[in-house]
Amino acid sequence: MDINDRMKAYVHSDRVVTPTGVGPAWLCIEEGVIQTVGDGPDPSDGEPLVLDATGLVVMPGGVDFHTHLDMVVGGLHTADDWETGSWAALWGGTTTVVDFAEPGVDGGLLSGLFARAAEAVGRVVVDLGLHMTVTDASDVRLAELAEVVAAGQSTLKAYTAYPGRLMLESDELARLLGAAAPLGLRVMVHCEDGHAIEKNIGEARQRGDLSALWHARTRPPETEERAVREVIELARAAGAAVHLAHLSTVGGVEALREAKGRGEAVTGETCPQYLWLEEHRLGLEGAAGLCHVCAPPLRTAEHLDALWRGLADGTLDAVSTDHCPFDWHGGKDRGLTVEGADFTRTPGGLPGVETRLPLLFAGGVAGGRFDLARFVELVSSGPARLAGIYPQKGALLPGSDADLVLFDPEGGTSLDVDALHMNVDHSPYEGLWAQGRVVGVMRQGVLVVAAGKVTQDGPLGRLLTRNVIDGSGPVAPERV
Numbered sequence: 313m314d315i316n317d318r319m320k321a322y323v324h325s326d327r328v329v330t331p332t333g334v335g336p337a338w339l340c341i342e343e344g345v346i347q348t349v350g351d352g353p354d355p356s357d358g359e360p361l362v363l364d365a366t367g368l369v370v371m372p373g374g375v376d377f378h379t380h381l382d383m384v385v386g387g388l389h390t391a392d393d394w395e396t397g398s399w400a401a402l403w404g405g406t407t408t409v410v411d412f413a414e415p416g417v418d419g420g421l422l423s424g425l426f427a428r429a430a431e432a433v434g435r436v437v438v439d440l441g442l443h444m445t446v447t448d449a450s451d452v453r454l455a456e457l458a459e460v461v462a463a464g465q466s467t468l469k470a471y472t473a474y475p476g477r478l479m480l481e482s483d484e485l486a487r488l489l490g491a492a493a494p495l496g497l498r499v500m501v502h503c504e505d506g507h508a509i510e511k512n513i514g515e516a517r518q519r520g521d522l523s524a525l526w527h528a529r530t531r532p533p534e535t536e537e538r539a540v541r542e543v544i545e546l547a548r549a550a551g552a553a554v555h556l557a558h559l560s561t562v563g564g565v566e567a568l569r570e571a572k573g574r575g576e577a578v579t580g581e582t583c584p585q586y587l588w589l590e591e592h593r594l595g596l597e598g599a600a601g602l603c604h605v606c607a608p609p610l611r612t613a614e615h616l617d618a619l620w621r622g623l624a625d626g627t628l629d630a631v632s633t634d635h636c637p638f639d640w641h642g643g644k645d646r647g648l649t650v651e652g653a654d655f656t657r658t659p660g661g662l663p664g665v666e667t668r669l670p671l672l673f674a675g676g677v678a679g680g681r682f683d684l685a686r687f688v689e690l691v692s693s694g695p696a697r698l699a700g701i702y703p704q705k706g707a708l709l710p711g712s713d714a715d716l717v718l719f720d721p722e723g724g725t726s727l728d729v730d731a732l733h734m735n736v737d738h739s740p741y742e743g744l745w746a747q748g749r750v751v752g753v754m755r756q757g758v759l760v761v762a763a764g765k766v767t768q769d770g771p772l773g774r775l776l777t778r779n780v781i782d783g784s785g786p787v788a789p790e791r792v
């Protein structure tokens with residue numbers, strides 16, 4: 313009897329992670345939604361529709377608040393498209409992603425949002441939200457923000473880096489935050505001091521310092537901290553909620569901790585690459601060094617330690633991936649030159665949508681830094697709240713979508729390229745064996761990954777209707 317053939321199914325385990333704790337429980341699932349959660353013996357009364365997950369952790373599906381699937385950067389296409397990237401997400405226990413929409417060809421936010429959604433829906437196999445990227449704080453664009461909310465999206469993305477392309481100057485960011493605040497829109501900000509970095513890169517180029525290590529040296533830790541502190545200041549003045557993307561430094565985490573201490577509406581994330589990979593990898597010869605180019609750059613050990621502490625003590629709210637893979641061949645190798653290397657020609661970004669759960673479990677729970685409940689908060693509940701989709705996602709509660717991960721804490725995950733499903737020709741974690749393994753994934757009540765196999769005819773992903781910060785506004789919650 314296949315659980316996928318049943319309209320109604322029970323899942324039980326001795327280690328179910330619910331908002332009230334970790335313990336024995338059963339879930340009754342019908343029509344893709346959790347109907348009931350209980351403890352004690354499940355009431356299925358011997359019917360053969362029970363998934364016995366005893367010994368496995370049963371947790372809500374992972375929510376990745378920061379991915380770049382199927383994206384074109386500088387004429388180069390990311391290695392993962394909507395299909396391959398979302399299948400890889402499922403393999404890794406992530407059932408929902410929040411990706412990005414950029415303004416349309418006419419500059420409009422709505423046209424860009426609808427075009428991006430149309431590309432994705434019908435191809436993604438995870439549920440989807442889209443952060444609306446704002447690169448222009450003119451009145452005509454800010455007037456569109458209410459329509460972004462009406463279209464069911466509750467988060468924006470802004471950059472303090474990449475002048476001339478994506479960056480908003482301080483006064484522009486202030487205007488954006490001022491317009492976002494009354495609408496309850498959360499603004500995710502990529503915080504690096506774009507002007508200082510451009511100057512550093514220009515000087516490095518003049519000196520001929522273009523090896524991959526100079527990618528990190530031209531974006532030193534203070535360029536992140538300075539931008540973070542300014543963004544927090546602007547958010548306070550505007551009364552806006554900001555989310556600090558991919559924090560990578562001691563100073564960035566400390567600034568977030570201070571802001572939270574003052575009770576400000578600031579949240580932050582980091583990514584597995586900033587927890588696991590050190591800056592010296594950029595110094596590896598040729599290909600190996602260039603494969604590690606991402607922004608912000610990899611950092612030294614003291615920064616990795618500070619990020620782990622920020623996850624453990626509640627300063628950081630989520631672990632996202634910033635999944636943005638490029639193949640070595642025909643992608644990262646653009647930085648190889650006759651003289652050696654030119655890091656400015658290498659597209660930035662690392663793969664990660666599949667490896668987030670094992671990397672965080674291995675370093676966090678198996679590493680003794682925090683417990684299982686905190687792990688689930690960081691990979692699922694926390695990002696679901698930030699995205700405005702909690703408790704539809706990120707929780708095992710009556711009314712939540714039946715998106716579950718069966719996780720074996722005693723198992724192990726190979727992070728070698730050959731063992732993974734992301735459509736990219738290398739792995740930054742080659743040779744690493746992480747403690748913990750995703751052994752099953754359910755989406756909308758269908759087991760889409762189980763025992764090393766996938767169910768190809770699983771449900772397609774949907775564009776989620778996401779709530780603004782106070783849960784009200786033009787977008788009504790689907791269920792409470």
Ligand SMILES: [Zn+2]
Pocket residue numbers: 378380634636
């Ligand atoms: Zn990103």
